[in-house]
Amino acid sequence: MHFIREETLKRFVLRRIFDVTAMFFEDIISFQKAVYEQRFEEAENVKADREMVNAYEQGKADFDSFAAVIRKYVGITELTPTIVNEFVKKIIVHAPDKSCGHRRQKIQIIWNFVGELKQDEDKQTIERQRKNRTA
Numbered sequence: 001m002h003f004i005r006e007e008t009l010k011r012f013v014l015r016r017i018f019d020v021t022a023m024f025f026e027d028i029i030s031f032q033k034a035v036y037e038q039r040f041e042e043a044e045n046v047k048a049d050r051e052m053v054n055a056y057e058q059g060k061a062d063f064d065s066f067a068a069v070i071r072k073y074v075g076i077t078e079l080t081p082t083i084v085n086e087f088v089k090k091i092i093v094h095a096p097d098k099s100c101g102h103r104r105q106k107i108q109i110i111w112n113f114v115g116e117l118k119q120d121e122d123k124q125t126i127e128r129q130r131k132n133r134t135a
Contacts, residue, residue: 066113087112 069086076083094106110116 062113069112 073083073086089110089112092108092110094108096103096105098104108116
């Protein structure tokens with residue numbers, strides 16, 4: 001039979017208690033970290049969802065306002081400054097460009113409720129050429 005000194009046994013038990021306690025705390029810390037990361041991710045998702053809802057509500061309000069203006073001017077026969085002011089927020093006329101041999105001038109129209117509608121410059125050129133051929 002093998003006898004272990006009491007002091008050695010105490011150290012062994014104490015070391016095992018320390019190891020088990022350390023493992024337990026590591027598990028608790030990793031669990032808390034996982035919970036924190038999950039809550040952070042959920043909070044980010046809620047924030048993104050709120051931003052989407054706000055954007056939707058703003059877009060709906062803009063559309064409703066735009067629809068009201070359109071209904072107001074159904075069947076117009078003449079374009080007046082008042083009508084233009086209700087539909088157009090601003091018009092930006094850029095300096096002319098003669099670098100390609102032809103005079104080109106960019107014009108941006110910023111619409112109320114909608115913003116700027118991007119149109120490809122090549123499409124504008126093609127449309128202009130088509131109109132010149134038919135004229």
